[in-house]
Amino acid sequence: MNTMITKKHQYQLINEIQTQGIRIEGLQDLSVRKGGAGPTDHKAVKIFDDTIMVPVFSQEAKYSPFYVTKPSKMGLAVLKREEETIANVRFIGEPKFYKEVTSDGIPFWKIARLHSKDVLATTVLQNCIRYHEKETSCQFCAIGESLKNDLTIAYKKPQQLAEVAKRAVELDGVRQFIMTTGTPASSDRGAKILFESVLAVTKQVTIPIQVQCEPPDDFIWFQKLKEAGASSIGMHLEAVSNRVRQQIMSGKAGVSIEFYFQAFKEAVKVFGKGNVSTYILAGLGDTQQEILEVSNKLIQMGVYPFVVPFVPVTNTPLEHHPAPTKEFMESILDPLAYSLVKAGMTSDTLASGCAKCGACSTLQSFEKKYVV
Template sequence: MNHQRLITELQSQGLQLSPDPVGAAGRKGGAGPSDHKAVRVGQTTVMVPVFTEGAARSPYGLQANDQTSQTWLERDGSAIAPVDFPAQPQFYQLTTADGTPYWKIALLHSHNVLATTVLQTCIRYDNRQTACQFCAIGQSLAAGRTLARKRPEQLAEVAEAAVRLDGVEHLIMTTGTPNLTDRGAAYLSDCARAVKARVNLPIQAQCEPPNDFVWLERLRTAGVDSLGMHLEAVEPAVRQRIMPGKAKVPVSYYYEAFAAAVKVFGWGQVSTYLLAGLGDSKASLLTACDRLIDLGVYPFVVPFVPVSGTPLAQHAPPSSDFMFDLYQVIGEKLRRRGLRSSDMKAGCAKCGACSALSTFE
């Protein structure tokens, strides 16, 4: 099995965790790649589902070699490739002056990426009529594993330590949607300004398109280097069913915002998540990717992974064949237009751990 196929299958089918290697803690619930674990296969670090029902049935598992202390990835009992797991970062051991652990403020994603949800609440989350059915932003907050609001000075302190102690190379700041005007851009600007005053770290900010595109300029002036505005799904009927509140911002407005953002941040410095498997057809996803790539927006296509405790917990992830076919076509389009994840200054697409797409570029 080639490397691209292996990574694609792992992210669609997940990984059984018996035995669970020492120090290879995963992450349950919350925003970002929930119910996943970072796994390094060869030179590629990927986020793999481990706490989902699908992962419990996955043909992939782990095999420990007691003689060499090496852990192997196995499929149906046969060893495939050696794997290892990023060590817990040193900055996790620190606390702020008020006693808050650094890991409640920001987390290491993959091996060199710091990520935080600056506002761990959303105006839609507690309303069944408006909430995104895949969202678990409130789970880690309810469990006491994070803060509802990360203060800018806290983020700056943690970012400096993560760079100094663990060699972090870029920062991803996302947010729940706090209002229907700037949609989080104002607070993200405050956070970016504080971080950049403390440490020279590339930053991607992620939010819904603000109601006034002047916020794009303000984000850039505050120190944001790249921007993520996430469609998740593209067909109107799918968006209405899966994310009824967010669907009130029409796809057409997203494209207006993408065009405006590329003018501010530059070609290849704007990205969007597309969650394959929510119901969009392959044709719809490819058509959207064509349009996005033509605008200079990187379409970060990932397989949808159901998160426990959400309304879509029982929703089946897309097949690895579906994802592999998507990746092949999109990868060719990216190559043809010279749009590469490695050229992004910061962000999820640059990290690439939640998708196999970068291996197809």
């Protein structure tokens, strides 16, 4: 075992592993999430002191220098790069709640999934107005894949979500619930179905909830969502320049960056500093400078810019798009982590959400570098 890996080297290694993925011998025996929103084709793995989502099915992962031989029944394995042993790792196993079914007969695992080690996540509406038109769909999105493969259902009813949340907390000690949604053809852009979902869940169980949707037309939805029990909201820019937004996600780019910023400002008034966040996919074409400029502007407003490496997902138009290099990610995450620490808005200060979980990026690990 390599005992000489310093803390600084650990952040760099985690960043490298997350951009390049891991080759796994006996992959078919592991439970892996394929398709859907969020981290697809990934596996949650504990390495050093962090749990991160690592691509295992992507094109990059097939040629990654990092590999493990078949993990044990407990998910334990030794991570190597070429002949060098890096660390003992543990793949997070299937949660107990997956074995149960709702009162109307739907397996729990089709309603919500375990992300990382302790996050329950669902896509309430597994359809999106933008998905079926090739010209307008977000080219990185795989929201329809899990539905096509019968791994989920098109709409998760509030009662079903409440049942799953209750048991996931009881059986697996899940610590937060993240609800995202495809965008319906209504001006609230998904806020209404999230509101109904949160209301039902909070009647059954007390758990921090993050909702994620496009900015609704009427910002009154922020107050309604907060009153229903959501503790944070994510409204995801994905790309920060108009150039890349038009190129990669022309439908969603119809909602302007200016409108996102108006929504961020109003949402921070309701949810508070840091509990409004946005996902930014590094590697789609925005430059380092563009991402850092927008991120710093967001931080000043109290919005957490959750920058994650773009991972090309199979069966999407960007399947063969290259993942960002480790150098590109480090050139963003390192200064960004410093700005977040300086602003007192680190991942651990947030109530809930992807930025709190942090498993899809090494931003959280870089933050630790600057926390004294």
